[in-house]
Amino acid sequence: MKVTIVGAGNVGASCAEYIAIKGIASEVVLLDIKEGFAEGKALDLYQTATTLGFNTKLVGVTNDYAATANSDVVVITSGVPRKPGMTREELIGINAGIVQTVATNLLEYSPDTKIVVVSNPMDTMTYLALKATGLPKNRVIGMGGALDSSRFKTYLSLALEKPANDIQGMVIGGHGDTTMIPLTRLASYNGVPVSQFLSADQLKKVAADTMVGGATLTKLLGTSAWYAPGASVSYLVASILHDQNRMIPCSVYLEGEYGENDICIGVPCIIGKNGISSIVDVALNADEKAQFSKSVAAVRTMNEALSDIL
Numbered sequence: 001m002k003v004t005i006v007g008a009g010n011v012g013a014s015c016a017e018y019i020a021i022k023g024i025a026s027e028v029v030l031l032d033i034k035e036g037f038a039e040g041k042a043l044d045l046y047q048t049a050t051t052l053g054f055n056t057k058l059v060g061v062t063n064d065y066a067a068t069a070n071s072d073v074v075v076i077t078s079g080v081p082r083k084p085g086m087t088r089e090e091l092i093g094i095n096a097g098i099v100q101t102v103a104t105n106l107l108e109y110s111p112d113t114k115i116v117v118v119s120n121p122m123d124t125m126t127y128l129a130l131k132a133t134g135l136p137k138n139r140v141i142g143m144g145g146a147l148d149s150s151r152f153k154t155y156l157s158l159a160l161e162k163p164a165n166d167i168q169g170m171v172i173g174g175h176g177d178t179t180m181i182p183l184t185r186l187a188s189y190n191g192v193p194v195s196q197f198l199s200a201d202q203l204k205k206v207a208a209d210t211m212v213g214g215a216t217l218t219k220l221l222g223t224s225a226w227y228a229p230g231a232s233v234s235y236l237v238a239s240i241l242h243d244q245n246r247m248i249p250c251s252v253y254l255e256g257e258y259g260e261n262d263i264c265i266g267v268p269c270i271i272g273k274n275g276i277s278s279i280v281d282v283a284l285n286a287d288e289k290a291q292f293s294k295s296v297a298a299v300r301t302m303n304e305a306l307s308d309i310l
Contacts, residue, residue, distance in 0.1 A: 001025045001241045004068040004110070006102050007078035008032035008041045008060065010223070011118060014230025015075055015237075017045055020056035024238045027057040029071070032078075035062050069109040073237050076102055076129070077229075079119035092121055092305040099125045100132045100309065107133055114139045114240055114275040117251070118233060120224075122175040124302045126251045127264040128309065138276040142251025144175025145266035146232040149249050151213035152182045155206045156189075160197055166190050170249045172266045172282075173295035177215050180266070181291045182207040186282070236271060243273040252276055258284075258292060265299050 003025040005012045009032075016028050032038035042060030049055065061067040068074065079095035099119050106113065115133070117126040117140070126142030133140070148171035157164035169187035173180045184203040187194045195203065209216075217225040239246040250269045254260045257279045258267060268280040284292060 002027045002029070002071045003237060003241075004029045004031060004071040004074040004106065004113075006031050006074065006076050006106070007119075008034075008038035009077065010226035011229045011233075012075070012077040013041045013045070014226045015077065015118075015233045016042070016058065018230050018234035019237060020045060020049075020054050020058060021052055022234060022238070023054055023056060024234060024241060025056060025072075027059065029068050030058070030060045031063065031065070031068060032060075033063050038062060065105045065109055068106060071106070071110040071113050073114050073116060073240055074106045074110060075116045075118060075233055075237065076106075076125075077118040077233075078102055079125075092124055092302060095119050095121075095125060096128055096306060096309055099128055103129045103133050107135075114141065116233060116236060116240075117142045118229060120175075121302055123179075123251045123264050123266070123299045124306065127253070127303055128306055130253055130264065131306075132309075137253035137255070138274055140253070140264075141236065141269075141271070141275055142175065142264055142266070143229070143233055143236055144251050145171055145249025145268075146236050147229050148175060148180050148182075148210065148213070148266070150228055150232055152187070152206070152210040155209045155213075156187055156194060156198075159202055159206050160189060160194065162189055167194070169194075170268055171210065172249055172268065173292055174265055174299045175251060176298065177212050179295040179298045180211055181288065181295060182210045183282075183288065185285065185288070239271040240273060240275060245270050245272045245277060247271075247280060250276070252279060254279075257281065260296055263296060263299060263303070265296060 008030045030038040030042045038060035042058040046058040119125045122142045122144040130140040153167045251264045270277040
């Protein structure tokens with residue numbers, strides 16, 4: 001099984017590292033436009049194989065899409081990272097051209113691949129990749145919901161003072177500071193609603209911290225986060241390559257689901273060998289439906305910036 005990761009920066013390199021260490025794929029190709037950059041990252045990582053005990057083949061290339069041929073999954077992380085004070089919306093003009101070109105080039109050599117979009121603004125870039133390539137919607141997946149949900153569960157873990165792996169929770173809606181919707185009502189600790197352990201005010205704080213989770217890290221680090229995004233990508237890729245059929249919130253194209261059409265936005269999906277096997281219809285209450293509608297409207301506004309491209 002072969003995975004290509006476009007963009008050898010912090011996020012792309014972390015993706016490659018986790019996929020290799022966990023033995024998710026037999027081969028990982030890192031591709032970047034900067035001469036020698038992907039080659040250096042791949043070689044550095046490859047030199048950990050004997051000490052970390054993995055057998056994944058790692059290849060780095062500079063703009064050589066032929067090396068990506070027959071990839072089962074391609075991950076697009078390329079684009080300008082979000083800087084302090086920069087909104088995801090401001091990234092559209094720069095990153096749209098990059099994502100469109102990359103997706104087209106990848107399909108030339110891997111026509112049957114599944115595309116995982118990480119580039120921001122992620123929902124809009126997922127929509128662009130889908131429309132620009134003409135692929136069926138099950139094969140174009142935006143990663144954001146998996147990352148947002150991992151942050152949600154982390155903040156719940158800190159509030160509960162309980163292990164994060166004992167906590168279930170998901171975030172739907174857009175992958176943005178004001179558009180994501182942490183579903184606190186449905187979150188649980190080993191099957192017990194977290195509302196039995198946390199007050200309404202505590203849950204509001206968890207939700208608020210989750211929504212600015214990316215911005216918080218950008219302010220602290222001076223650039224976008226990479227460990228959690230890389231891990232979230234590897235989790236999603238594993239579910240595809242190994243047909244695990246995990247339920248993962250992802251940005252996907254809606255055709256009537258949740259009452260919406262012609263938009264990519266985060267909803268829970270079953271992810272398997274064909275990409276999106278199905279979209280899970282979660283019964284939202286009136287407040288959650290209102291939040292989702294508001295999120296959809298915000299993402300549609302961002303998508304309007306693509307009118308000159310599509």
